[in-house]
Amino acid sequence: MNFGFTEEQDLLRAELRKFLDQNASLEQVRKQVESPEGFSRPLWTRMAELGWVGLTIPETYGGVGMDFVTLVVVLEETGRTLFPSPLVSTVLAAKAIEKLGSAEQRQRWLPGLADGSRIGTLAVLEASDRLDPEGIELRGQPQGDGFVLTGEKRFVSDAGKADLFVVAFRTGDGAEDVGLAVVERDTSGVSADDQPSMDLTKRVGRLLLDGAAVDAGAILGEPGVAWPTLAWLLDVGAALVAAEMVGAGEGALRITTDFAKERVQFDALIGRFQGVKHPLAEMYVDIESYKSLVYYAAWALDQDSDDAPLAVSRAKAYASEALPRIGIDGVQLHGGVGYTWEYDIQLYLKRSKWARPAFGDADYHYERLAALGGL
Amino acid sequence: MDFEFTPEEEAFRGEVHKFLDENLPAEGGRDPASVAKWNKLVREKRWVGFSWPVEVGGGGGDIMQQVVLKEEMARRKAPPLGSCFMGLAWVGPAIIEYGTEEQKQKFIPDILDGKYQWCTGYSEPDSGSDLASLKCKAVRDGDHYVVNGQKIWTSIAMWSKWMILLVRTSANPDDKHDGITCLLVEMDSDGLEVRPIKNMAGGAMFAEVFFNDLRVPVENRLGDEGQGWRVTISALAHERSGIAEIHGLLRSLEAITELARTCRKNGKPAVEDPGIRRRLVKAGTRIEAMRLNGMRFLTKQLKGEKVGPETSINKLHRAALEIELGELALEIQGSAAPLMKGAADVPDDGRWQTFALSWPEVVIGGGTPNIQKNIIAERILGLPKD
Numbered sequence: 001m002n003f004g005f006t007e008e009q010d011l012l013r014a015e016l017r018k019f020l021d022q023n024a025s026l027e028q029v030r031k032q033v034e035s036p037e038g039f040s041r042p043l044w045t046r047m048a049e050l051g052w053v054g055l056t057i058p059e060t061y062g063g064v065g066m067d068f069v070t071l072v073v074v075l076e077e078t079g080r081t082l083f084p085s086p087l088v089s090t091v092l093a094a095k096a097i098e099k100l101g102s103a104e105q106r107q108r109w110l111p112g113l114a115d116g117s118r119i120g121t122l123a124v125l126e127a128s129d130r131l132d133p134e135g136i137e138l139r140g141q142p143q144g145d146g147f148v149l150t151g152e153k154r155f156v157s158d159a160g161k162a163d164l165f166v167v168a169f170r171t172g173d174g175a176e177d178v179g180l181a182v183v184e185r186d187t188s189g190v191s192a193d194d195q196p197s198m199d200l201t202k203r204v205g206r207l208l209l210d211g212a213a214v215d216a217g218a219i220l221g222e223p224g225v226a227w228p229t230l231a232w233l234l235d236v237g238a239a240l241v242a243a244e245m246v247g248a249g250e251g252a253l254r255i256t257t258d259f260a261k262e263r264v265q266f267d268a269l270i271g272r273f274q275g276v277k278h279p280l281a282e283m284y285v286d287i288e289s290y291k292s293l294v295y296y297a298a299w300a301l302d303q304d305s306d307d308a309p310l311a312v313s314r315a316k317a318y319a320s321e322a323l324p325r326i327g328i329d330g331v332q333l334h335g336g337v338g339y340t341w342e343y344d345i346q347l348y349l350k351r352s353k354w355a356r357p358a359f360g361d362a363d364y365h366y367e368r369l370a371a372l373g374g375l
Numbered sequence: 376m377d378f379e380f381t382p383e384e385e386a387f388r389g390e391v392h393k394f395l396d397e398n399l400p401a402e403g404g405r406d407p408a409s410v411a412k413w414n415k416l417v418r419e420k421r422w423v424g425f426s427w428p429v430e431v432g433g434g435g436g437d438i439m440q441q442v443v444l445k446e447e448m449a450r451r452k453a454p455p456l457g458s459c460f461m462g463l464a465w466v467g468p469a470i471i472e473y474g475t476e477e478q479k480q481k482f483i484p485d486i487l488d489g490k491y492q493w494c495t496g497y498s499e500p501d502s503g504s505d506l507a508s509l510k511c512k513a514v515r516d517g518d519h520y521v522v523n524g525q526k527i528w529t530s531i532a533m534w535s536k537w538m539i540l541l542v543r544t545s546a547n548p549d550d551k552h553d554g555i556t557c558l559l560v561e562m563d564s565d566g567l568e569v570r571p572i573k574n575m576a577g578g579a580m581f582a583e584v585f586f587n588d589l590r591v592p593v594e595n596r597l598g599d600e601g602q603g604w605r606v607t608i609s610a611l612a613h614e615r616s617g618i619a620e621i622h623g624l625l626r627s628l629e630a631i632t633e634l635a636r637t638c639r640k641n642g643k644p645a646v647e648d649p650g651i652r653r654r655l656v657k658a659g660t661r662i663e664a665m666r667l668n669g670m671r672f673l674t675k676q677l678k679g680e681k682v683g684p685e686t687s688i689n690k691l692h693r694a695a696l697e698i699e700l701g702e703l704a705l706e707i708q709g710s711a712a713p714l715m716k717g718a719a720d721v722p723d724d725g726r727w728q729t730f731a732l733s734w735p736e737v738v739i740g741g742g743t744p745n746i747q748k749n750i751i752a753e754r755i756l757g758l759p760k761d
Contacts, residue, residue, distance in 0.1 A: 003674045261759070278748045278752070281748035281752045284688075288668060
């Protein structure tokens with residue numbers, strides 16, 4: 001029985017902290033998001049060299065071959081400082097290729113994703129904003145040994161900088177007739193860009209496909225049977241976003257607690273007042289609790305355990321309710337300065353707005369839990 | 376990360392299973408005789424006081440064995456291991472740690488055998504959350520302490536033979552904690568009066584206890600004079616996963632879910648109401664978070680680290696759940712909610728009405744949520760003391 005991390009994982013966390021302390025203070029993060037791509041290429045490359053980008057990609061394809069629990073360590077740390085990077089997007093694209101792709105397809109794409117030279121992302125949602133198979137309406141018209149894709153994908157993470165998109169498309173009229181194709185950015189008929197968004201550390205955009213042709217070599221697995229894998233990828237996505245939410249919650253709690261230890265009103269540090277103490281204690285209770293749920297969800301995904309979907313939904317539901325509250329309370333406890341652009345707490349509030357709907361909000365996951373639990 | 380048990384732990388689980396298969400009294404047929412037989416059997420197995428050292432008659436069970444035993448007992452809804460609740464929970468551990476040889480021999484076997492009940496005289500009318508401000512006074516007079524004052528919220532005082540009592544032996548204001556001494560008091564002594572208090576559910580589980588020149592022999596002092604505050608905090612290695620209370624909450628949630636299937640709201644089963652569904656799964660999620668938090672505390676303990684103020688996390692969850700589950704059970708019943716036991720139209724013979732009026736026992740009894748939040752804020756987040 002050990003619901004904790006290995007020494008190796010603790011060491012990884014220490015390395016991450018050191019790296020992020022040097023390169024990703026909130027002041028530095030603010031500068032990094034000002035670039036057109038919204039992140040620092042040199043730091044991304046450095047992270048890839050350190051093995052963090054390819055952490056969960058198999059060693060045969062240039063990765064490190066670690067599990068999701070280990071990746072959670074990385075994401076907690078990057079979440080803490082709101083470090084902008086396409087790590088989650090790239091991991092998900094790589095997992096799609098690893099799970100459904102042939103040896104040839106893996107060889108073609110995974111090494112480039114592992115070494116940071118190429119960025120990947122998942123393109124699933126459409127105008128209906130649904131996470132179920134019915135939400136995938138973009139239809140592939142058969143052509144030769146492949147398909148021609150026309151339609152629009154929305155809310156695509158890192159759309160502006162992704163080199164390859166793992167696109168979910170409809171292959172037939174059956175409820176789960178869903179396929180996954182790897183669409184390269186430079187394919188004719190493909191355009192993608194970021195849209196203005198609230199959380200500057202998370203870029204989200206659109207992918208437009210206008211007669212984009214993908215041959216058989218770009219289709220992952222048999223066309224039309226990708227739904228179970230895609231459902232699994234959406235669970236992985238929810239768990240990874242929730243892991244970043246653990247770090248973000250801790251970051252928000254930390255700066256608000258520090259503020260309460262400095263700010264004096266009524267001749268006392270405001271941290272002495274129970275009206276300030278208690279909401280901070282509640283934040284701590286929530287963060288520690290969804291942290292436990294996230295760790296277990298990652299472990300359940302690694303073990304391919306039957307209760308993985310339940311575990312993921314519990315983690316993401318709890319985190320999606322708690323982090324927005326933490327952001328709002330954090331701003332409120334800062335008083336007037338919390339409302340300013342200058343103070344950092346607002347950055348966490350905005351992160352919560354990005355993270356809440358990503359891979360399903362609390363409404364979605366609680367209802368899924370009810371259905372899975374036979375209610 | 377791994378959630379595996381060692382072969383030795385699994386073997387112990389097998390032993391527990393076998394014992395339960397052979398000896399667990401049927402749930403419906405738990406008359407006093409079958410419970411007495413159960414108590415005798417588990418006592419012989421040394422599963423009463425399982426975490427206590429073997430030398431004093433305990434089971435010497437290590438932390439993981441304690442978890443396995445509690446988990447299996449809870450899963451099979453077995454009766455409690457031993458019947459002297461407070462004796463097993465904290466009086467016994469305090470005596471094992473601070474008691475004299477004579478005290479150990481006098482009290483520990485009786486606690487393990489469940490011969491009689493112990494009650495706990497800590498809270499006073501003016502010392503609740505701020506327990507260390509207690510005033511009940513004891514003055515040394517030769518071989519005795521003479522006690523004057525009052526205790527309140529003393530659970531099961533009217534059915535107990537002995538009480539563990541905290542008294543003030545030093546009036547020096549600098550000795551807020553160090554002026555407190557622990558005495559073991561026989562309830563049928565002269566100068567001690569018990570007055571039951573009727574609670575809002577209509578029952579009387581706790582009482583006021585008055586002391587009027589009560590004489591307590593010095594040999595019944597537990598620990599040194601002035602050591603009383605420390606005596607109440609046991610350092611014995613109890614497992615801290617909270618596994619038993621989590622199973623209790625899960626059992627309540629299952630029963631309430633069943634209630635939601637049978638009660639109708641707006642012409643449909645209540646379980647189809649979106650608000651009710653949401654609250655049911657939300658409670659389940661919170662319980663699962665408690666279970667996993669408990670696993671993290673347990674992991675810390677197994678690594679030899681101290682588990683301290685973070686246990687307030689689960690105390691806060693438990694408090695919120697005790698209230699929420701009661702409210703949920705009532706709201707599922709719609710207009711039947713304000714009925715009570717005996718009413719023709721009340722589901723489950725009014726069980727949930729009593730449940731919804733009983734949360735203060737846990738929520739206030741174990742240290743109020745506001746106190747738990749202070750503990751987290753001051754001892755974990757490092758905010759200044761009030």
